[in-house]
Amino acid sequence: MLKRLYEEISGSYESLDEGCQFLNFRTNLFTLKEVFEMPDARVRNEPGQEPWYVGWGNCHPDILNEVRKFYSVPEFLPEDAEYPATENIFFGYETGAVMHLDYIPRLMWQGQVKGNKTWFVVPVPECEHICNKFQYYVEPGDVVLLDTRLWYHATRIPKGQFSLTIQSEYG
Ligand SMILES: O=C(O)CCC(=O)C(=O)O
Numbered sequence: 107m108l109k110r111l112y113e114e115i116s117g118s119y120e121s122l123d124e125g126c127q128f129l130n131f132r133t134n135l136f137t138l139k140e141v142f143e144m145p146d147a148r149v150r151n152e153p154g155q156e157p158w159y160v161g162w163g164n165c166h167p168d169i170l171n172e173v174r175k176f177y178s179v180p181e182f183l184p185e186d187a188e189y190p191a192t193e194n195i196f197f198g199y200e201t202g203a204v205m206h207l208d209y210i211p212r213l214m215w216q217g218q219v220k221g222n223k224t225w226f227v228v229p230v231p232e233c234e235h236i237c238n239k240f241q242y243y244v245e246p247g248d249v250v251l252l253d254t255r256l257w258y259h260a261t262r263i264p265k266g267q268f269s270l271t272i273q274s275e276y277g
Pocket residue numbers: 196202203208214216254259260261271273
């Protein structure tokens with residue numbers, strides 16, 4: 107469905123050149139178009155294929171509207187919170203996100219839609235004397251709230267599993 111939306115809605119791929127970030131982590135695919143055009147066997151992570159894992163900002167208003175028909179933002183977020191007009195999608199197999207900090211203006215929430223994932227969380231050096239690293243495992247339906255600006259984070263998906271996540275900000 108996502109592939110069809112990006113192919114049919116004009117200007118959608120271009121939105122990624124205009125401030126909406128594409129993250130390829132360890133994957134050798136450098137644009138969303140390349141992701142949607144990879145061979146079927148690799149899409150399904152068949153034996154012998156190289157696993158892929160990517161994320162991007164879904165900030166084209168028409169595509170965001172379509173995708174939001176399938177979920178709503180977590181109901182327990184503060185009623186007076188400010189939300190950006192974009193959400194991020196992360197999906198793929200196995201490798202997950204490399205360890206990083208986010209440079210974002212607000213706090214983030216992330217809903218696990220499909221598959222399971224382990225998060226590895228590490229404090230910034232300023233907090234190492236009292237903060238400990240930790241990890242946790244999420245399943246479909248779990249929502250993560252983590253200040254990803256203050257905690258380094260990486261993710262890993264169990265071998266052979268596909269993970270799909272919706273992530274955005276509130277503040
Ligand atoms: O879901 C992932 O694999 C990484 C997500 C992430 O980096 C984030 O939400 O800031």
